[in-house]
Amino acid sequence: MLTSLCGVGVLIAVEGIDGAGKRTLVDGLTSRWRDAGRRVTTMAFPRYGESVHADIAAEALHGSHGDLRSSAYAMAMLFALDRAGAAADIRAALAGSDVVLLDRYVASNAAYTAARCGEDATGEAVEWVAELEFHRFALPVPDHHLLIDVPAEVAMGRAAARGDADTTRGRDLYERDNTLQHDVDAVYRQLAQNNWLSPWWVLDANLAPSLADDLLTA
Ligand SMILES: Nc1ncnc2c1ncn2[C@@H]1O[C@H](COP(=O)(O)OP(=O)(O)O)[C@@H](O)[C@H]1O
Numbered sequence: 001m002l003t004s005l006c007g008v009g010v011l012i013a014v015e016g017i018d019g020a021g022k023r024t025l026v027d028g029l030t031s032r033w034r035d036a037g038r039r040v041t042t043m044a045f046p047r048y049g050e051s052v053h054a055d056i057a058a059e060a061l062h063g064s065h066g067d068l069r070s071s072a073y074a075m076a077m078l079f080a081l082d083r084a085g086a087a088a089d090i091r092a093a094l095a096g097s098d099v100v101l102l103d104r105y106v107a108s109n110a111a112y113t114a115a116r117c118g119e120d121a122t123g124e125a126v127e128w129v130a131e132l133e134f135h136r137f138a139l140p141v142p143d144h145h146l147l148i149d150v151p152a153e154v155a156m157g158r159a160a161a162r163g164d165a166d167t168t169r170g171r172d173l174y175e176r177d178n179t180l181q182h183d184v185d186a187v188y189r190q191l192a193q194n195n196w197l198s199p200w201w202v203l204d205a206n207l208a209p210s211l212a213d214d215l216l217t218a
């Protein structure tokens, strides 16, 4: 069962490229599991408005801060520092919940940094992210990863439509880069195939009720 014997909740990271449907899946799982009586806590990364590192990363991806965005490792460091600042909150959430659902987590940094560096899931960037975030920053390793299986074209179309419909969510540099999105998608699929750090589930964002139940009993 998802509730562990020692009373610490299960940590689940939802991953996928921009527009894949992560927030939609997190919302669907949360309401389903809460209806089933589970205590569910959700968190989303980057923590815009809460973390100066997350805000600077977003500003850089929208054209500010000179050439900061041109460094894949500098951008990844900002996202990692955002998470490092949330480590205590994640641990507290785990202590008080059956499930902690994260909308993006360390695997986002692994996939985007590797893709930006032209590497695959076995390259130096993925290793560096794991060492930095799980060892140096001592962030908890997820018990499960959920990867949303959606064609990159579909996800990119949704991200574009969202940007057009909502001027406060104009697409950033990563969302406008179709090649990057394809490369990130490929790295994510390798991470899933290799069960990077924990079991990975590859799911449709149209959450099948049976799958949510399977996850609950996994
Ligand atoms: N399965 C789906 N079918 C159609 N549209 C979807 C689906 N999942 C998400 N969307 C829509 O696509 C957009 C991106 O979804 P969202 O969950 O915000 O993605 P992400 O968090 O991965 O960027 C939103 O406008 C959402 O309503």
Ligand SMILES: Cc1cn([C@H]2C[C@H](O)[C@@H](COP(=O)(O)OP(=O)(O)O)O2)c(=O)[nH]c1=O
Pocket (backbone or CB within 6 Å): 018, 045, 046, 076, 079, 080, 104, 105, 106, 108, 109, 110, 112, 113, 174, 175
């Ligand atoms: C959390 C995180 C995001 N990213 C990237 C993925 C996205 O392209 C971008 C912004 O995150 P995203 O979750 O897509 O935010 P938004 O609400 O602005 O769409 O940052 C990383 O490269 N590393 C990370 O650790």
